[in-house]
Amino acid sequence: MSSDETNVGVDRMADAEPVPGSAKPDPILVADGVRRSFGGLTAVDVGHLEVQRGTITALIGPNGAGKSTLFNLLTGFDRVDGGRWTFQGGAVNGKSGHRVARAGMVRTFQLTKALTRMTVLDNMLLGAPGQFGERMAGAFLRPVWQRQERENTRRAMELLERFKLVDKREDMAGSLSGGQRKLLEMARSLMTDPAMIMLDEPMAGVNPALVQSLLGHITSLRDEGKTVLFVEHDMDVIMGISDWIVVLAQGRVIAEGRPSDIRSNQQVIDAYLGAQEETAEVGGSDDD
Amino acid sequence: MDILSILAESTRSALGPIAAIYALAAVGLNFHFGYTGLLNFGQVGFMLVGAYGVGISVAVFDLPLLAGFAVGLLCALVLALLLGVPTLRLRADYLAITTIAAAEVLRLVYRAGFAEPLTGGVYGLQNLSSGFRALNPFDGGTRYGVGALAYNGNHMWVLVVTWGLVLLMVGLTWMLMHSPWGRVIKGVREDEDAVRSLGKNVFGYKMQALVLGGLIGAMAGCMLAVYQASIQPDQFKPQVTFFLWVILLLGGAGRVFGPVLGAMAFWFLMTFTDGLLKGFGSMGWLPFLSGPDYGAIQLAFVGLLLVVLIVFRPQGIIGDRKEMLINVK
Numbered sequence A: 001m002s003s004d005e006t007n008v009g010v011d012r013m014a015d016a017e018p019v020p021g022s023a024k025p026d027p028i029l030v031a032d033g034v035r036r037s038f039g040g041l042t043a044v045d046v047g048h049l050e051v052q053r054g055t056i057t058a059l060i061g062p063n064g065a066g067k068s069t070l071f072n073l074l075t076g077f078d079r080v081d082g083g084r085w086t087f088q089g090g091a092v093n094g095k096s097g098h099r100v101a102r103a104g105m106v107r108t109f110q111l112t113k114a115l116t117r118m119t120v121l122d123n124m125l126l127g128a129p130g131q132f133g134e135r136m137a138g139a140f141l142r143p144v145w146q147r148q149e150r151e152n153t154r155r156a157m158e159l160l161e162r163f164k165l166v167d168k169r170e171d172m173a174g175s176l177s178g179g180q181r182k183l184l185e186m187a188r189s190l191m192t193d194p195a196m197i198m199l200d201e202p203m204a205g206v207n208p209a210l211v212q213s214l215l216g217h218i219t220s221l222r223d224e225g226k227t228v229l230f231v232e233h234d235m236d237v238i239m240g241i242s243d244w245i246v247v248l249a250q251g252r253v254i255a256e257g258r259p260s261d262i263r264s265n266q267q268v269i270d271a272y273l274g275a276q277e278e279t280a281e282v283g284g285s286d287d288d
Numbered sequence B: 001m002d003i004l005s006i007l008a009e010s011t012r013s014a015l016g017p018i019a020a021i022y023a024l025a026a027v028g029l030n031f032h033f034g035y036t037g038l039l040n041f042g043q044v045g046f047m048l049v050g051a052y053g054v055g056i057s058v059a060v061f062d063l064p065l066l067a068g069f070a071v072g073l074l075c076a077l078v079l080a081l082l083l084g085v086p087t088l089r090l091r092a093d094y095l096a097i098t099t100i101a102a103a104e105v106l107r108l109v110y111r112a113g114f115a116e117p118l119t120g121g122v123y124g125l126q127n128l129s130s131g132f133r134a135l136n137p138f139d140g141g142t143r144y145g146v147g148a149l150a151y152n153g154n155h156m157w158v159l160v161v162t163w164g165l166v167l168l169m170v171g172l173t174w175m176l177m178h179s180p181w182g183r184v185i186k187g188v189r190e191d192e193d194a195v196r197s198l199g200k201n202v203f204g205y206k207m208q209a210l211v212l213g214g215l216i217g218a219m220a221g222c223m224l225a226v227y228q229a230s231i232q233p234d235q236f237k238p239q240v241t242f243f244l245w246v247i248l249l250l251g252g253a254g255r256v257f258g259p260v261l262g263a264m265a266f267w268f269l270m271t272f273t274d275g276l277l278k279g280f281g282s283m284g285w286l287p288f289l290s291g292p293d294y295g296a297i298q299l300a301f302v303g304l305l306l307v308v309l310i311v312f313r314p315q316g317i318i319g320d321r322k323e324m325l326i327n328v329k
């Protein structure tokens, strides 16, 4: 897939400078000084980062660059050593994972987390926000939550239809293939109706036939107005669908820009693209 | 040896008050482990605070029985919070270690000399069931039921109330687990990070499950105090928790009726092996064993049962094998 197919005549990032830490016209996420070290190793040290609303932003970098750690920090799944960040204008640093998700910033995991001994439909329904029946006392008031349940089931079925999982709805999630689990995890996170979705290697281990449909889902999410931030290794995929690319190396943002800027950036080629050639086979595997 | 009378005695035990009390405590453990995946190795601790809540209220402070139940449940609530607050944010094994230690510490504290004015120390507390018997609609002197399954009026009253509580708690389990609340709880068992990423307060749900299961465990302790009319601290040894785990795995963890069937099967088998050993002994087939050894053999049998169960039927009597065998990652 070439960049011209999906981005015909649209440059959603026209006003942004292709330099690390550049300001965006309408940022949904703004992070400052986010740091995390493990013992002596500084895994993440991001000075300033803005993510433009309504775009697909790719986060790339060699293995161990700190991409997953940055995801964990921003979404409240790990504790920072320092730093502040706001989402849709409100501070989210220091909030626990479930609060960040409720604020509209939802993430998936590099190692897929399907709830294996629950059905596909139950996986989906778990994503629905504000369920009365999820309160212990509310659970006893069947008629009240059953109405909500019907509405949530309808939404879940729509999403399952879209992600081609509708025939599997009564199957245990553990019986799905790796690629189907990735799809389920993505569909499930959409049940929360997020403003921004963060996908950690959504294509890893997915068979090539499914990759195309996954890419289609990601672009249509953007076209519906959601913001997508995703980690990926496959350069063709990244160049093809991203509006903006952020390059992380050894925990720092070393470059930012449109796909065309990144392709010609010598620093990126040295730090990442060169290495990418050598480890092309390892790149797509589920490693952590 | 009369095999029929051994079978009758075993059936009586499977339906008896002790089986009901263990079933109740196991229903609580089912909330912890079966549904939420919490490793509580100290369920006996909740039974202990429940039993002593009744014991101390009734025997020391002369309060009505209902107040005793309330005190017992309140103690269980406090215990659950004390156990849960520091551990439920950590990895699962921290709760396991904390509960096993806390239950044993509780037993040692309740039996200690300095606690004697309240707990009666090693001798425990007596005369605990007059309040309960005052409510008895059955006649204490008559026997109810048929043949080996006849119980005197007082036992009948305990049976009705305890099994009634078991049914009530089973109904509660069903209601909760067939609701969105139950769906979150099962999600926590599968992968708490996934549930958290969907905006659910995992810590809160784990705490609710710990409290609820603990309260049901305390209820079992209350009924034990009422049934026996007396309690001693050494009844609350770690082996009670071990039996409860056997019961839960035997019946089927994460199944609504699992703990009930498990408790019945367990006490049937315990009484059956006991009867069999005594029978063999009286026929001179076990010359190398003396009476007190039978207890040890019986416990070894429970261990063996657990091993056989895990190898051949890991899902328990009514568990779903398909669900059990799905690889978790």
Ligand SMILES: Nc1ncnc2c1ncn2[C@@H]1O[C@H](COP(=O)(O)OP(=O)(O)O)[C@@H](O)[C@H]1O
Binding pocket: A038, A041, A043, A061, A062, A063, A064, A065, A066, A067, A068, A069, A070, A288
């Ligand atoms: N929990 C952890 N404990 C110690 N080191 C960690 C931990 N998580 C990540 N790291 C280290 O931090 C660095 C960044 O890891 P990660 O964010 O997973 O990289 P990426 O996702 O970019 O491949 C790696 O060197 C990794 O070994």
Ligand SMILES: [Mg+2]
Binding pocket: A067, A068, A069, A110, A287, A288
């Ligand atoms: Mg990673």
